[in-house]
Amino acid sequence: MKQALFIDKNDPSEFWIEDIRGRFRVEREVDKVLSKKLRTRKNCPYKATSLETLVSCTQALISAHYSEKFKVSAPRWLIGGASKIQMAFNLNWSPGGNKNQITEMVLRMEPAASVCETSRLREFQLIKYVEEAIPVPTVYWEDSDAKYFPYPALICGFCQGVTKPTQSTSNVSGLGTNLGSHLRKGLSGEFMSHLATLHNLPIDEPGLSAFDIPSAPQDAARWNVDWWRRVWQEDSNQPVPLMDLAGGWMSANLPDLDKASLIHGDYRTGNFLFDETTSTITAWLDWELGHIGDRHEDLAWAMSRAFGHMDETDTDFLICGLLSENEFITQYKVHSGLSINLETLHFYRILAAYKAIVIVLGAGVRNAMNSKSHQDVLLVWLSGLASVLLDDLRQLMSKVV
Amino acid sequence: MEITLDLALSTILRSMTEVILPALDSSNKLAQEQSQLVVGLLTLLSNREPDRLTYTLTELEHYKDLAVKLNPFWSSDILKSLTATAEELLDKAKGNPDTEVILNKLRREIADIAGQVSDGTDKAAREARTLILSACSEQQLRERSWLLMQGWETDPSSIPELSELLRLRQDDLST
Structure with missing residues (x-):
């Protein structure tokens, strides 16, 4: 008879952590943050941090890098994401010896455990690297080892713009945003051209030292599948047979990589700011899931049913509320000059649905159970999205098994 | 859920x-x-x-x-x-002192089977995959109906009322 071994995921043993690390091959920095998450899971709930404390920590971090006089003022909370604590503030300083100026900035700090457990160092490096090619916030300083803040953090510039039309409504985290036909026309071109630019940037750069570069043909897919299978193993509460079916199928059907690209990892409406009057994208946000991998991953993620809606005539599904599937694929090819392999795209659509379920149903619920974040109530709400995502995953899987 | x-x-x-x-x-x-x-x-x-x-x-x-x-x-x-x-x-x-415990054990066991048959080429594996996917469809519809008021559905009118789905299931069991 099979002997069931009881694993307490809320109090993981070192033996279990090492076993998991051995079973799933992920990038070094990903392994580092995931292992830390498990080792600090027990008895480390999120401790509410006041604006005053965050201002003191911000001053300490800036002082370590900037020796002139400065002043932090007007601190205020920001909302919008499901994973990080965000505070906007004004910095009165004289950068580069220039005259005194006020720069609006944003602090992004992790809670005790995040719905997306990621590296601030990687986020910092990636934004810094792409800033001349794509509109992004300027990154200033990072505290990836939590030397100055209670938890790892980074500071970047505040960007003007909105994530959804001022008069519109949407669900949490910008999901289900309807941009309307006027904005749709203006934004879809930049949405595609920025993605194409990102995927064509060189990857072997010294500034990206926290990223591993895939060398074997299946490395990119394997690291990615293993990343999310590992998080599901670490965080899931209720077993879901469909997730085991999909996980096993993906591991046995890894596609080869034809060109390694920089991947945003959460490329969708809700993660860019735009100017409502000019219909232009002012900044791409949330680079924390970025890595080097297969361009099909970003395409597949954007195609998720969770990020789009039907058009006004109820005939076409609009990817990210912007383009029909045909337009999306055609425009990507035109802008990037890169091909799309439909089999590979389907594999990554399965992975996209799987990853989204891991985030909302696995990590989100586990973190809320352990009081790990500043918005556990939002994480519980967000777990309901899994019902739609699981249906997507079932439909995608039924085409391949 | x-x-x-x-x-x-x-x-x-x-x-x-x-x-x-x-x-x-x-x-x-x-x-x-x-x-x-x-x-x-x-x-x-x-x-x-x-x-x-x-x-x-x-x-x-x-x-x-x-x-x-x-x-x-x-x-x-x-x-x-x-x-x-x-x-x-x-x-x-x-x-049945603890329905939740038994339910979770059953889910775990079926999830293990799902992982084992995920890429098998024999007839038994193929049949098992089809059964698991079909059963998912029924259970997922109940979950989507349960959560309908959260607003995740692109076409909410396509989701039957929860009470109707539960009644259908009970009818199936009793026939």
């Missing part, structure tokens, strides 16, 4: 006590008092939720015993019928 009452209550309480209450205008006495009452009631429900089923069964047993004792002195057909139904329910409940 993970939106359970105990998890929802505990996170709502944290949100109330750590974020919302400290931000309330201290001069608004009505809002202050009512928010404290909200916290008090939620705390009560949250603390008692783990014992709720046992409490209900204990109360049912209590009244069933009382009905049995009353029977020689003051009886009615309705009381006799209800006593019999209560005994039946209590017997069933005692035979």
